[in-house]
Amino acid sequence: MFTQSIITQFFNGFSVVAILIIAAVGLAIIFGVAGVINMAHGEFMMIGAYVAAVVDKLGGNTLLAIPVSFAVVGALGLLVERSIIRWIYHRPLETLLATWGVGIILQTIVKLIFGPELYYVGTPKFLAGGFRLIGRLPFPWYRLFLIIVAAALMALVFYVIFHTDLGLQVRAVRRNRAIASCLGIDTARVDMTIFVFGSGLAGVAGAVLAPIKSVSTTMGFPYAVDSYMVLVLGGVGNLWGVVAGASLIGEAETILSFVFNNVIGELLVFLFIVIVIRIVPKGIFGYYERR
Amino acid sequence: MKRLKRRTFLKGLGAGISGILASRTMPYFFVRNIAQAAEGDTIKVGILHSLSGTIAIIETSLHNAELLAIEEINAKGGVLGKKLEPVIEDPQSMVQVFAEKAKKLLLADKVVAVLGCYTSASRQAVLPIFEQYNGVLLYPTLYEAQECSKNCFYTGAVPSQQLDNFIPWIINTLGRKKFYLIGANYIYPKETNREVKALLRKHGGQLVAEEYAPLGATEFSTSINKIASSGCDVVFSDLVGDQIVAFYKQYREYGITAKDIPICSPITTEQEIAAMGSENAVGHYTSFDYFQSVDAPENKSFVERYKARYGRNAVTNAVMQSAYFATYMLAHAIEKVKSTDPDALIFEGLPGQEVQAPEGKVKIDEKNHHTWLWGRIGRANEQGQFDIVWKSENWIQPQPWVPYLYPGKACDFTDPRVLKRLKRPWSEEKNRSGTINL
Known part of the structure; x- marks a missing residue:
C-alpha cells in the first residue's frame, strides 16, 4: 500500500517537475543569456493566464491560448525591453528594481481592467x-499534457540555442560579450530577441497552468520564487540546469511532502538547496x- | 543646467501623470465625499478595507457592501437627520498600514465608528489602537474566536456557530465518519480544526489525518494522493483564498467526486466557486449563516440591489452580508442612543441591537459583542450556487469560548468585575477584554 502510494507520488512528482520547468524556462534564458534579473517574470505568467481566461471566455481552449499568450506576452516583453530594460542592461540591481516596478504596474493594470476577483479557466474537454x-x-490526462508541454518547450529552447544562427550568436554572447561584439554580432539585438522569447515562454507557462491553478492578479509571485529556486539550484546559464533543478525540487517536494507533510517537505527542500x-x-x- | 531642466520636466510629467491617474482611477465616492462634507452636518463612518494587495479580492466586496448600506441609509433620510459620510482608507493588505490608517480615522477624521478588517492579523493589529483611543470597530469576518474586546463588535460567525451542527450533520445525515482535515498553515484553520476534533470526539467521528499547506501553496497532487490512500470518507477543508480554487480543481482532476469523498468546508463561498467553475464544486458542502440562494424576500431584494449597483455578475457571500447588516446595526444604534459617543454605543447602542438581515433576523449578543446568526448547510449545484440542505430552527448563540474546549471561560461585558475594570481609564488599565473565569 505504502510502496504503491510512493510510486504514485513519483509519477505525481513528474507533473510537478513539469510545472517547474514550464515556469522556469523563460526566466532561465532571460537570466542566463541577457543577465537580467526579471522580477516581473511572475507577472508575465499572470498575464499569460489572463489571456487564457479571455480565450476561454471567447470559446477557445488551452491549445489556442498557448500561441495567443506567447504572442501577447512576447509583445509585452518587447515593449518593456525597448522602453526600460535596454537602458539598464548589465546593471543587475537596476534591472531588479525596474522589473519589480514593472511587475507592480502590470498587476495594477490587470486589476483595473479585470477587477480584483479570481478568474476562471476551464480544462479542455478532451x-x-x-x-x-x-x-x-x-x-490526470492534463498532467500528462503538462509533461509533454514541458518536454516540448525544452526541446524548442534546445533547438533554438544549438541549431539556429540566433542560438549560435546567443552562445557567443553568453561566452564573451566583448569578443562577440567585435566579431560583428549585434549583441543588443540578441539581448532583445532573447528577452522577447523568454517573455513569450512565460506567457505560455501562465496559459497552460491556468486550468489547474487559480487565476488572480497576485498569482505570479510564488511562481517567480519557485523559478528562481530552480535556477539557483540547477545553475544559471546552462539549460540542463533547469531540468536538474526542477527535477530535484519537484521530486523531493512530492516525496517528502508525502512521507512527512507539506510544511516539513517544503522546509527540507529549502534546507537541501542551502x-x-x-x-x-x-x-x-x-x-x-575561465579566468 | 540641462540636467536641472530635464529633472524639472520629469517632475512635472510625473505630477501630470499621477494627476490623470488619480482622476481616472479614484473611485467616484471620493469626489462625492467632498460634496457631502461641504454640506456639513454629517456623521463620519470609517471604512477600512484593503482595495489593493493580496486580500483586496475579498475586502473590496466588503467595502462595496458597506457603501451600499450607507447609500441606502442616506436615501432613507440618514441617521438623526444627518447623512452618513464614509471616510475611506485603503490599508493595502499590509498589517502595519491597517494600524496607521485606523489611528488616522480615529484621531484625524474623528469617525464615530469604523467598519473594517478581514484577516485576524489585521484585526489584532488595530485592536490596541481602538482600545487606547476608545473607538468602535465593527468586524464582519467569520474568525477563530477566543477573543472579545470592549471596542470591537463581531458580526461574523464564530466556529461553533458553523461547526456545532455541521459536524454531527456530516456524521449522522451524510453518514461519513472518517475525517481528513486539510487547512492552510495559520491560526484560523488550526483553531477551527481544534473545535472540529473536539466535536469528532463528542459525536463519534474519527480523525484519519490532519494536514496543513503553507499559505500560498497551490500544488495539491500530494495531498490528494494522501487523501485517496488514507481511507477517509470525508474531507474537511479550511484552505483559504487561491488555495481553495486550486484544491477543488485538482481534486476533480484526480478523479475524486463528491460521491466518493465529499469536501466539507466552513469557508468556501460562492465567489471561489465562480472562480473554479461550478463543475469542480458540484456536490461539495459548505456551512455558513448565509448563502446567496437564501429564499427570503429580504435576501432577494439585497441580491437585486447589490447587482444593480455593482454589475450583473456580482456575487454575494456570507462575509459581505455581515458587513452589510453591521452597517445597519451601527446606524440603528446611533438612532437608539441619539449620540455618537463611543461609550454610549458600546454599552447601550450596539448590545442587543437587532436587524432583519438578508439571512434572517440577527442580533448582537447583550453580553459578549458577538452576533446571533442562523445555521445553514449548502450543497454546491451546477449553477455555482448552494442548495440549502439544512437550516437551523432558530438563530444560534455566539460562543467566543466554547464550553467543550474552554470550560470555565466566558465573555461577559455585563459582569460587574469586567465593568469595574473597563470604567478605569486606559492609562491605568490596559486590559479591555470581556473574558472572565466562571
Missing part, C-alpha cells in the same frame, strides 16, 4: 479525466568562466 496507472488514483549551494555555489550545472 484532456478531462485520467488513466489508471498504479494504485487507487487515476493519473546545502547544495554551499557546496557548489553556482548550482549543479553552473557555468564557470
